[in-house]
Amino acid sequence: MNFKMIIWIVILIALTGHASATFSLTDLSSSTLIIVGEENADFTSIQAAIDSANESTIIWVQDGVYYENILIDRSVVLIPAKGDQSNVVIYSDNSSGHIIHITAPDTIVTGFNLAGYKDSKPLSGIYLDNVDNCSISFNAISNTQDSIILQESHECNIMMNNLSSNILHGIVMTDSNNNIIKKNNIFDNRFGIYTQECDSNTIEKNNVTSNDGYGIALFESNSIVIEDNDVTKNEYGICFTSSLYNKIKENTISENSHIGLVFWETEDDIIENNTIKSNDEGIFFNEAYGSVVKNNKIIKNNKAINVESSSGNDIHSNTIKDSFPFQYLAWGAICLLLLSILYYMNKKGYLLKGLIGSFLIFTFLFSIMAIYLVLFSPSLPYYNVEVENINFDTGPSQNNESENVLIDMELNYVYKDSVSLIVPDNERSNYLPVKVQISSLILNPAGTVGDHKPLTEDTFVLDFSQPYLYSNELELKDDRIHHVRTEVCSKRYYDYPWPKHGEGMWEVIGSGAIEIDLK
Numbered sequence: 144m145n146f147k148m149i150i151w152i153v154i155l156i157a158l159t160g161h162a163s164a165t166f167s168l169t170d171l172s173s174s175t176l177i178i179v180g181e182e183n184a185d186f187t188s189i190q191a192a193i194d195s196a197n198e199s200t201i202i203w204v205q206d207g208v209y210y211e212n213i214l215i216d217r218s219v220v221l222i223p224a225k226g227d228q229s230n231v232v233i234y235s236d237n238s239s240g241h242i243i244h245i246t247a248p249d250t251i252v253t254g255f256n257l258a259g260y261k262d263s264k265p266l267s268g269i270y271l272d273n274v275d276n277c278s279i280s281f282n283a284i285s286n287t288q289d290s291i292i293l294q295e296s297h298e299c300n301i302m303m304n305n306l307s308s309n310i311l312h313g314i315v316m317t318d319s320n321n322n323i324i325k326k327n328n329i330f331d332n333r334f335g336i337y338t339q340e341c342d343s344n345t346i347e348k349n350n351v352t353s354n355d356g357y358g359i360a361l362f363e364s365n366s367i368v369i370e371d372n373d374v375t376k377n378e379y380g381i382c383f384t385s386s387l388y389n390k391i392k393e394n395t396i397s398e399n400s401h402i403g404l405v406f407w408e409t410e411d412d413i414i415e416n417n418t419i420k421s422n423d424e425g426i427f428f429n430e431a432y433g434s435v436v437k438n439n440k441i442i443k444n445n446k447a448i449n450v451e452s453s454s455g456n457d458i459h460s461n462t463i464k465d466s467f468p469f470q471y472l473a474w475g476a477i478c479l480l481l482l483s484i485l486y487y488m489n490k491k492g493y494l495l496k497g498l499i500g501s502f503l504i505f506t507f508l509f510s511i512m513a514i515y516l517v518l519f520s521p522s523l524p525y526y527n528v529e530v531e532n533i534n535f536d537t538g539p540s541q542n543n544e545s546e547n548v549l550i551d552m553e554l555n556y557v558y559k560d561s562v563s564l565i566v567p568d569n570e571r572s573n574y575l576p577v578k579v580q581i582s583s584l585i586l587n588p589a590g591t592v593g594d595h596k597p598l599t600e601d602t603f604v605l606d607f608s609q610p611y612l613y614s615n616e617l618e619l620k621d622d623r624i625h626h627v628r629t630e631v632c633s634k635r636y637y638d639y640p641w642p643k644h645g646e647g648m649w650e651v652i653g654s655g656a657i658e659i660d661l662k
Contacts, residue, residue, distance in 0.1 A: 180205025180224070189213055189221070189233070206230040210260065212240045218249040226254055229283075234260040238604045241270040242287065248275045252282065259286040264310055264574050264604045271296040271319075278302070285309060288576055288604070290332070293319040300325070307331045310571045310604075313351070316341050324349060329358075333571055335377065338364045345370070352376050355567050358399070361386045369394060376400075380422065383409045397421050403444065406431040406453075414439060428453040436461060525562045528577070528605065528631045528653030529555040535627075535659055538616075546621050546661055550581070551614035554631060554653070556605040563652045564633055573607040577633050578649060581615060584626040598627075625659045 177192045177200055178184045184205060186192040190213050192202050201220040212235050215221065223231040233255055235242040242257045242265050257268040268284030271277055273295040283305040284290040290306035293299060293316040302325045306313040313329035316322065316338040324346045329335045335351040335358040338344065347370040351358040358374035360382040361367055367389045374380045380396040382405040383389060391414045396403040403422035406412065412434040419425045425444040426436065429451045436458040441447045447463045450456070531553045538547035556575050559566050566572040581598045599615050619625050631653035 174220075175200045177202050178205065178224075179203065180207060193217070193219060193221075204231050204255075208232045208234065210234050210236070211242075212237050212265075213243045215243065215245045215250055215252070216247050218247045220251040221253070221255075222251070223254040226281075229256060232256045232258070234258055235265045236260040236263040237265055238263045239602060240265055241267045241292075242284075243269045244272060245270065245274055245277060246272050248277065250274065251278045251280075253278065253280045254282065256283045257287070258284070262574070262606055264288050264576070267292045268306075268309075270294070271299060275299070280304065283307075289313075289315050290329075291315070293317070293322060295319060297321050299323075302326055304328070308571070309333070310574045310576065312337050313354070316344065320344065323347075330354065333567075335359055335374075338362065338367065340364065342366050344368075347371050349373070354378075355569070355571070357382050358396075360384070361389065365389065368392075374399070379403075379405055380419075381405070383407065383412065385409070387411055389413075392416050394418070399423075402427045406434065409434065418442075420444065424449050427451075428456060431456060524558045524560075526631075526651075526653040527556060527558045527561045527564050527566075527575070527633070529557055530629050530631060530653050530655030531555060533629070533655050533657040535657065537661070544621055545618050548617045548619050548659060548661075549614060550617055550627065550657070550659075551612065552629060552655065554579070554605060554611040554613055556607050556609070556611075559607070561652070563650060564635055575605045575607070575633055576602065577605055577631050577652070578602045579613060580630045580632065581617065582628050582630075583617075583619065584628065619659065619661060621661050623661055625661065626656060627659055628654065628656045630654045 175197060177186065177196055179186050179189050179192045179202060181187065182205065188211065189204060189209055190211055193213065193215055196202060196217060196219050198218050203222060203224050205224045209232065211233060231254065233242055243252060252269060259265045265287045267289045268287045269279055269291045271293045275297045277296065277299045279291060280300065280302045281304065285308045287309050289312045290309050291301060291314045295318045297320050299322045301314060301322065305328045307330050309332045312334045313332050314324060314336045318340050320342045322344045324336065324344065325348055327349045329349060329351045330353045332354050334356045335354045336346060337360050339362045341364040343366045345368045346359060347368070349372045351372060352375045354377045356377065357379040358377040358381060359369060359372070361384065363385045365387045369381060369389065369391045371393045374394060374396045376398045378399065378401050380399040380403040381391065385408045387410045389412045391412065393416045395418045397418065397420045399422045402424045403419040404414065404426045406427065407429045409431045410433050414434065414436045416438050418440045420440065421443045423445050425441040425447045427449045431453040432455045434456045436456065437460045440462045442462065442464045444465060447465050448458065533550065533552040535548050535550045538549060559568055559572055566575065579601050583596050583598055598617050605611050630651050632649040633652045635650045
């Protein structure tokens with residue numbers, strides 16, 4: 144094998160701590176090497192190389208731009224030829240798929256630049272699907288929905304990746320245990336790191352900054368170690384909901400616009416040696432029990448610790464110093480001004496008092512009118528998405544009982560603020576992941592209402608102010624009148640943490656209907 148390649152993989156294993164049974168150092172020299180690229184290569188497609196590979200094959204990808212969705216279904220090492228992620232780019236224009244989907248254990252993917260192509264938003268950059276002992280490192284992932292997803296995957300290393308400008312998460316873990324999330328840069332996403340029903344993971348030395356919502360959030364996740372992370376300039380810093388026995392130590396949690404640390408329905412957590420500063424609130428407890436908070440620096444927050452409906456928490460040996468809120472100074476200045484006006488008017492004649500009084504009355508009335516206009520301005524539109532121009536065309540019957548009907552319509556994502564859903568007004572919110580459901584309410588021949596039957600369901604991404612032409616083929620019963628309803632749904636992400644529903648739930652943000660008469 145190429146000596147340079149052996150050295151590069153040895154360095155990779157040393158940095159990530161990944162040495163599986165499949166890829167031991169003693170086996171490197173005997174591994175098969177497949178080269179992908181344009182010059183002196185075995186294949187021009189990464190997927191073709193994987194399809195031809197055996198277990199333990201090393202796939203060496205030359206510099207270039209590759210347009211692929213990749214399925215890794217056998218244990219391989221996938222690495223760039225020069226070890227520089229900027230030179231190997233993998234684009235995907237499939238918004239309903241993953242750029243790299245891993246279903247084989249003991250897989251290494253390192254050093255790639257992964258992104259959705261133009262306006263497409265793939266479901267993820269890398270999806271670890273029920274696998275163990277994989278290593279994902281030194282990748283840059285952007286312009287997807289979620290950068291990296293771990294689903295029922297264990298003992299994996301996610302290290303030294305740059306995850307930015309994705310419309311949902313940097314990293315998502317569900318039902319995944321004993322993983323290490325280390326030294327990743329996660330910024331400018333909607334959310335940072337999210338775990339659900341996970342145990343015994345380690346999240347350490349990550350830089351999680353400038354995400355719209357939370358930096359790190361745990362839901363129904365236990366015995367997680369969160370250590371030495373820099374969590375700054377998010378809405379929330381680190382959130383724990385319905386989670387037990389977690390350790391939070393030596394983190395810097397600062398300049399988050401709402402709360403630094405949130406504990407909601409938690410028990411027996413240890414919070415020590417953290418720096419929690421310049422947040423609106425430092426630590427918030429609600430229905431939290433038995434936690435230890437010690438040796439933390441909780442400084443320059445508008446409120447250091449807020450405890451509601453909680454008991455049995457041991458809070459001691461912390462350095463606590465609140466900032467002096469600007470609003471206190473503002474109220475003090477207003478009070479001094481009013482006292483000065485009263486004193487001044489008491490010393491002046493009736494004419495001057497009348498003039499000043501008239502001015503104050505005018506100012507008061509003007510303020511009332513301004514408040515009225517703000518509170519009673521025109522209401523928001525009800526839906527974010529307009530479903531318009533619904534049409535249908537009947538095709539040949541499949542049998543004597545049903546008929547094929549092609550339905551098409553136009554979906555317009557035209558409102559970011561509506562009664563149904565308010566989304567942040569920024570570049571990422573120009574792309575809205577939706578689920579479109581079509582169902583039929585059948586009128587029986589006797590005129591009675593039949594069953595409400597779901598027909599189809601699709602997921603994709605809508606672009607703000609860009610019409611989306613959607614069509615689908617339905618199979619409807621013959622000799623019936625069908626009231627066909629289309630509902631566009633999006634996942635409402637509640638103001639985290641939301642203890643009962645986890646991260647969110649699907650809600651209708653647009654609808655339309657058409658009557659199809661097949662009598």
